[in-house]
Amino acid sequence: MPAHKILIVDDEPQIRLLLRATLTRAGYRVVEAGTAREALSAKAIDKPDLILLDLGLPDRDGLELAGMLRSDKGARVIVVSAREETEQKVAALDLGADDYVTKPFNTDELLARIRVALRQRLETEAEQQRVEVGRVSIDLLRREVRRSGAEVHLTPKEYAVFAELAKQPGRVLTHAHLLRAAWGPAQQDQTEYLRVVMRGLRQKLEEIPSEPRLLLNEPGIGYRLSSR
The missing domain is CATH 1.10.10.10 (Winged helix-like DNA-binding domain superfamily/Winged helix DNA-binding domain)
Structure with missing residues (x-):
C-alpha cells in the first residue's frame, strides 16, 4: 500500500522545511503550499490523506480555509498554528479540523497525532x-x-x-x-x-x-x- 500523502500548508519556508524533513523521515509523501490558493489547488490535484494547516496565511484566513479543506469529509486536517486562544481552537475544530497543535511543537508529538488522525480516517471509511x-x-x-x-x-x-x-x-x-x-x-x-x-x-x-x-x-x- 502506498505511503500516506500529507499536504503542508504554511507561509513560512523554514516551518515547511522542518515539517518536510520530519515527515519524509517518517515515511510519508509530502506536498507543500504557501498560500490558501496553492492549498486548494494541491488538495484537488494531489488528493492528500492529511493536511497540516497553519492559520496565518497571506491570502485567506486559515479558519475559513479549514472548513473548505474538510468540507467533503476526505482528507483529515490538523491545524498547526501559533494562535493559542481557546476560541481559535474551538472555532477550528467546529469548522472540521480533526486536531489542533500549537507552535512551537514537539515533532514526536505531532507525528503521534498524525498517526491517530490517519488511523481514525481508515477506520471511519473502511466500510465504505x-x-x-x-x-x-x-x-x-x-x-x-x-x-x-x-x-x-x-x-x-x-x-x-x-x-x-x-x-x-x-x-x-x-x-x-x-x-x-x-x-x-x-x-x-x-x-x-x-x-x-x-x-x-x-x-x-x-x-x-x-x-x-x-x-x-x-x-x-x-x-x-x-x-x-
Whole structure:
C-alpha cells in the first residue's frame, strides 16, 4: 500500500522545511503550499490523506480555509498554528479540523497525532471502501480488484479510472472528470487515452468484453459503472 500523502500548508519556508524533513523521515509523501490558493489547488490535484494547516496565511484566513479543506469529509486536517486562544481552537475544530497543535511543537508529538488522525480516517471509511458489482469487487482501501474471487492486476491508469467509477456506481462520469482523475488537468482533452484504458478494463473485467454490462458507455458524455 502506498505511503500516506500529507499536504503542508504554511507561509513560512523554514516551518515547511522542518515539517518536510520530519515527515519524509517518517515515511510519508509530502506536498507543500504557501498560500490558501496553492492549498486548494494541491488538495484537488494531489488528493492528500492529511493536511497540516497553519492559520496565518497571506491570502485567506486559515479558519475559513479549514472548513473548505474538510468540507467533503476526505482528507483529515490538523491545524498547526501559533494562535493559542481557546476560541481559535474551538472555532477550528467546529469548522472540521480533526486536531489542533500549537507552535512551537514537539515533532514526536505531532507525528503521534498524525498517526491517530490517519488511523481514525481508515477506520471511519473502511466500510465504505469495498464496492461489489456482479462478480467484480474493488477494495479501495487495499487497492485490490477481484473477479469471481481471483485478483485482477490493473495498470495504474486502469485502476485510477475504475476506482473513480466505483466510488459513484450508477452515476455517469464525464470524459473530462475521468481524465482529470487519472492523468491530471493537463490531459482533459485526450479522450483517446481514456478509450484505450476502457478497452483494457473491459478485457479484464467483463464476461464478454464486446458486450459490456459492467463498464457502460454514455455516447459523447462519459462512462458509468453499473450499479447492479
